Amino acid sequence: MANSKSAYSSPGKIGKFHTHIIVVWVDNEAGVLARVVGLFSGRGYNIESLAVAEIDPKLNISRITIVTTGTPQVIEQIKLQLKKLVPVHKVADFKREDRNVIFKEMALFKVVGNNSKRKKALNACKKYNAVILDKTNKSCVIQITALRREIDLTAKNLKKYGLVSVSRTGAVAMTRGSEIFK
């Protein structure tokens, strides 16, 4: 959070920052993402990652998953401000440490190199549900799904095996068990 110049909101005591995953159900209409993202930028909230897609074509509902950081007070404000937007149906939020929620991100890695390097690359990805989506005799594209820091680490590892391109999504989330987000 940027330091405000105003005396009347000068940040005396800043609370501890937490990482939260905020899930927003919205009408899938023109400009809805701009409203949500504009609210974050306009009020100085962070967005670490963002994932959005329509989940119910019949009801025309999209689900936006936003990873953000802030003090508990800021997180509370984010939720309340989001709820005020007209196309927003409901808002849920979770701490990243929450054991009852699954978070996943997907990444695509393009590795260019000889057979042994490609094999080593694939090996390094093994524990993250690695799938080979494309291969030639000098390259391959590997897909993994994992947590943010695991993908960070894997990408770093793959450098030495000829990683030339990375593409990754924001996090999506779902509760464990039979419960659903309220």
Added chain:
Amino acid sequence: MSKLYSGADIVFKCLEDQEVEFIFGYPGGAVLPIYDELKNHSSIKHILARHEQGAGHAAEGYARSSGKPGVLVVTSGPGATNAVTALTDAYMDSVPLVCISGQVPTHLIGTDAFQECDTTGITRPCTKHNWLVKDIKNLGKTIHKAFEVATTGRPGPVLVDIPKDVQFQKASYTKFKKQKKLNGKVHNQFSQKDIDELIKLMSKASKPIFYTGGGVINSGPKASELLRELVNTTGFPITTTLQGLGSYPGEDSHFLGMLGMHGSYEANNAMHDCDLMINIGARFDDRITGKIDEFSPNSKKVHIDIDPSSINKNVKVDLPIVGDVAEVIGSTIKTIKKTKPDFAKSNKQKISKWWEKIQKWRSVKSFEFVNSTETIKPQYAVQRLYELTKNKDTYITTEVGQHQMWAAQHYKFDKPNRWMTSGGLGTMGYGLPAAVGVQVAHPKKLVIDIAGEASVLMTMQEMSTAVQYSLPIKIFILNNEYMGMVRQWQELLHEKNYSESYTAALPDFVKLAEAYGCVGIRAKTPDELDDKIIEMINTDRPVIFDCMVDKEENCFPMIPSGKPHNEMLLGPKDQKEKKITEKGKTLV
């Protein structure tokens, strides 16, 4: 098959069903079909402004003084961008506005067409919601939805952008039945438990205070009546924010005056020292709280607000109550009457020491000033204006700056909806067009814009509107030839480096009035002031009153930058003793 109407016709059908009587606007290419249709709808009168910002502020003045939503119509491109200031102003001060803007035809959207701009993109952060209507079939229900969003919950501005081709296309229209009370239970999230908790806190408190704001006024006249009853029932002191003036009678003994940066000594000290603060429809704005870490350090805080996001935004509170002010106060009074019928009596002893303390602060008389026999002191001018108009149910608007604060300090209101000022956004140039809108809503009432000469020049062109519609607004300019508040801050914080705050080459306001076809009056000395004010009141035409006041008067008391409530500057003498720190200077 049902009858088909053009988009432009549907716009008016909607306005008729919403019982709109006046629209404020300015025509242009992209709204021509709507203007063409105007002649067929005699129940709706169009007020032609001279600038879209003026139309917007006039709609705000209309809305705030009447309690109905204000409607403005502007064209695409510059029409829409000119309306942005008014929309933002309405957003900050929670004024219900419905803006209908024209847009280039749908097939030209995105081509940088003539007078095209991304209106919904530009106004997204300054409206509660906005719509671009690309399909004629959605037009009717969108406009009705727009009225609903603008007027329910915490009110605010909305915008409906209608491409020109949609205004020509045809569709059927289903008549809309306006629901009597939309603002009902949906927004009331409180329970009897919250009310009981509130009353428990109230009966425990020995140093309580009510801190009320614009939410009381937005909740309707009933809320102000209930607030009076609540204060009478409890015997607690009450202070209001700038926007809350009028929600409680300004001359009542329970009223401590406005609080905040230029609020009274007793109000700010009571806020600082209280043990129970009951915020009703106010939002802990930074002009109110001062230094947030030292804001009312020892109090339990209750916050009653219809907007859940207002709660715990700036100040953490102990008891949040989400609901409509009138409903919450109503249940509170009912419960007190039922469970503690002699609350005020039993409580009197408990808070008598508190009242003694408040009387001590009161005796400081922080709004006092040194009067003069030679020059008109601006505070004196407002006082005389008040004394000479207080029996007339007067409506006051203001611009922004020193004159605004003097008006708030020295003009007393005893009814809601009589005081229209730009508080949140602080828009210079608000008062004159707002007065136009107020006069439209209340044609027989006395409407005065207490103005500064710098502010009023920003929207002076709207005098033409006042003259066109024979709106006898009174523009009472406290003319000190400075941007007074800027000059004051430069004096206090920037070693009297009056950088660009002197307004050179001012027009002769009397001649300017005559040029517009209205009446100009000038007062130069305190002796002639009363007679001139009476002359102004008795003039049945628009008046520009050039009140030449002391050029270097400062607005006190003042909480300087970076200071808490109990460290106020009271006047020029006090100021030397409490030097503003280097750090304070960098703060706004």
